[in-house]
Amino acid sequence: MFNLNHISTALVGFPIAVAVLVIAVTSIFEWVGKSGRKYPPGPKGIPFFGNLFQLSKQDFEEWGHKYGKANRISLAHPADAYGDMAYLRVFGQGILLLNSHTAAVDLLDRRSGIYSDRPSFVVLNSLTRGLFLGAISYGDVWRRMRRGGHECLSKASTSRYHGLQEREALLFTENLLKDSKDWHQEVSRVSISLLLSTVYDVPPTLSMQDPVIEKFNKFDNLIIDATFPGNYLVEFFGWMKFLPSVFAPWKTRMANGFTEFSAFFERLCLDIEKQIDEGDEKSGIAGYVIREQKRLGLTKSEAAWLPATFLNLCLSQVTEAILWFFLAMVAFPEQQRRCQQELDAVVGRSRMPTVEDAESLPYIRATGTSALETDFTTRSVFRLVENMHRLKIHTGTQHVTKQPVRSFIVCKDDWYQGRFIPKGTMCFAHIWLMNRDKKIYGEDAEDFNPGRFLDKEGRFVPIVGETKDGYLESEGHVAYGFGARICPGRYYANDALFIIFARLLWTATISPVTDQRTGKPMIPDLKDTVGDGITMRPPTFDIKVSHRFSEAATLMSQTKELLG
Numbered sequence: 001m002f003n004l005n006h007i008s009t010a011l012v013g014f015p016i017a018v019a020v021l022v023i024a025v026t027s028i029f030e031w032v033g034k035s036g037r038k039y040p041p042g043p044k045g046i047p048f049f050g051n052l053f054q055l056s057k058q059d060f061e062e063w064g065h066k067y068g069k070a071n072r073i074s075l076a077h078p079a080d081a082y083g084d085m086a087y088l089r090v091f092g093q094g095i096l097l098l099n100s101h102t103a104a105v106d107l108l109d110r111r112s113g114i115y116s117d118r119p120s121f122v123v124l125n126s127l128t129r130g131l132f133l134g135a136i137s138y139g140d141v142w143r144r145m146r147r148g149g150h151e152c153l154s155k156a157s158t159s160r161y162h163g164l165q166e167r168e169a170l171l172f173t174e175n176l177l178k179d180s181k182d183w184h185q186e187v188s189r190v191s192i193s194l195l196l197s198t199v200y201d202v203p204p205t206l207s208m209q210d211p212v213i214e215k216f217n218k219f220d221n222l223i224i225d226a227t228f229p230g231n232y233l234v235e236f237f238g239w240m241k242f243l244p245s246v247f248a249p250w251k252t253r254m255a256n257g258f259t260e261f262s263a264f265f266e267r268l269c270l271d272i273e274k275q276i277d278e279g280d281e282k283s284g285i286a287g288y289v290i291r292e293q294k295r296l297g298l299t300k301s302e303a304a305w306l307p308a309t310f311l312n313l314c315l316s317q318v319t320e321a322i323l324w325f326f327l328a329m330v331a332f333p334e335q336q337r338r339c340q341q342e343l344d345a346v347v348g349r350s351r352m353p354t355v356e357d358a359e360s361l362p363y364i365r366a367t368g369t370s371a372l373e374t375d376f377t378t379r380s381v382f383r384l385v386e387n388m389h390r391l392k393i394h395t396g397t398q399h400v401t402k403q404p405v406r407s408f409i410v411c412k413d414d415w416y417q418g419r420f421i422p423k424g425t426m427c428f429a430h431i432w433l434m435n436r437d438k439k440i441y442g443e444d445a446e447d448f449n450p451g452r453f454l455d456k457e458g459r460f461v462p463i464v465g466e467t468k469d470g471y472l473e474s475e476g477h478v479a480y481g482f483g484a485r486i487c488p489g490r491y492y493a494n495d496a497l498f499i500i501f502a503r504l505l506w507t508a509t510i511s512p513v514t515d516q517r518t519g520k521p522m523i524p525d526l527k528d529t530v531g532d533g534i535t536m537r538p539p540t541f542d543i544k545v546s547h548r549f550s551e552a553a554t555l556m557s558q559t560k561e562l563l564g
């Protein structure tokens with residue numbers, strides 16, 4: 001944990017003269033560096049600390065609007081709903097907030113050669129030694145590992161996971177119908193079960209007490225610890241990495257973590273290798289990577305870390321998307337009914353839906369897309385940057401995950417819209433703001449409205465609106481990021497979420513519980529979120545899950561029997 005007190009304690013330890021010198025030299029460098037160049041607009045900071053002390057006072061969204069306006073003056077398209085950029089500094093580190101699709105696509109997509117690097121987090125690197133795909137520098141190792149990931153998860157290859165996605169969706173539905181009291185726990189279970197099967201080709205995970213799950217949770221906690229903004233002063237003062245371990249205990253902890261988890265990931269892969277040698281097909285991600293290791297040019301460590309990284313990077317995303325979906329179903333029963341009407345009309349009541357039905361179920365696809373795009377999952381994606389607040393006002397438990405996967409480091413000086421963006425700037429895409437851009441989504445951009453993803457004939461349209469250059473293709477939202485680092489698991493995630501939602505709604509109705517005192521349904525506050533991370537989850541609330549029609553239970557059992 002870290003808060004301003006930590007900074008104060010650390011700074012007080014400095015000999016005052018050295019501290020003054022450092023501040024003076026840094027300020028001079030900053031001033032010389034800035035002079036004569038027009039940087040993107042942003043709030044004025046103070047020498048040395050930059051905008052650090054404003055982070056807890058200013059709302060980033062407000063900055064998006066305020067400095068956006070200033071920027072608009074120089075824009076060729078003054079009608080833009082938001083300006084494109086805001087620029088901040090913290091301890092000399094430049095931070096660029098990208099507020100519009102236009103800027104994000106122009107820089108992160110079109111100039112991906114310059115904008116695809118990740119910040120080099122000292123502590124994270126000592127834990128992962130450059131083997132954690134989401135945080136690897138843009139270079140050869142990233143290319144090799146990313147290619148492996150792409151081959152396993154490209155649109156064309158996702159059909160190999162449909163069987164297991166359908167199986168998991170069925171078990172999930174069955175469990176919730178048996179007991180929905182601990183439905184949050186069941187969402188965590190189905191997510192980990194789905195991903196362990198996908199990555200390591202294992203049977204469904206029925207208990208959260210599984211030692212493999214415990215080990216992955218331990219790894220996740222260490223990643224969170226290593227990446228949480230402000231946890232380690234060394235991320236701001238690079239010279240601190242030369243301190244001996246006795247003054248920097250994280251060094252030993254992270255080095256031990258690397259040894260422990262490398263051995264664990266290698267052991268998992270070794271087991272799979274043996275099974276492949278014995279003639280087992282092992283069609284999961286790890287099996288694929290092991291079989292293709294030579295062709296992909298991966299070392300043994302890279303081949304072991306790649307599947308584990310996939311699991312780590314997607315787990316909380318998938319869990320949270322499902323949680324937001326439940327909130328949507330409870331809060332908007334009308335949308336739930338429309339999904340079920342569509343299921344009755346297209347699939348009927350004599351069989352459960354499959355992933356192949358997705359094309360014919362546009363309203364359900366649109367509902368899933370809405371859960372990703374609108375008030376929900378991505379509402380707090382921008383908390384990533386907001387977490388910089390924790391430098392000043394750290395409160396509560398840390399839930400931030402995978403911080404580095406969302407940010408980019410500019411690896412060459414650049415100019416955009418007449419503004420100078422220096423090499424080394426940390427770029428954050430303001431996904432939350434973009435997913436609410438009224439120019440693209442219309443006046444009801446804030447609402448949960450699956451209908452926005454359907455055309456007049458009721459067909460699913462991934463392009464919900466066009467910016468001046470026809471941007472915003474493919475998903476209809478930007479929850480999966482941009483450019484060369486765009487989420488490689490997006491096709492997989494779309495299918496998995498679709499079938500979980502479709503099978504559940506085909507079989508069951510999800511409703512809020514009734515408040516015993518008032519007799520009214522208890523709908524959680526849609527603005528409430530839990531967690532400090534890039535993605536946030538809704539607070540816990542109770543639900544009822546009941547069979548939608550009498551034959552549903554029998555049909556579900558029959559479908560399960562067919563699984564063998």
Ligand code: HEM
Nearest residue numbers: 133134313314317321405479480481482485486487489493
């Ligand atoms: C609801 C589901 C998901 C969401 C919302 C999501 C979102 C994201 C985002 C925003 C990024 C960063 C993109 C950027 O830097 O611009 C990312 C990266 C990544 N995601 Fe996902 N993701 C999801 C599911 C998955 C799944 C299912 C997998 C794998 C099976 C996966 C694997 C990865 C990996 C490996 C990266 C790092 C890519 C790189 O740095 O090159 N994600 N994801």
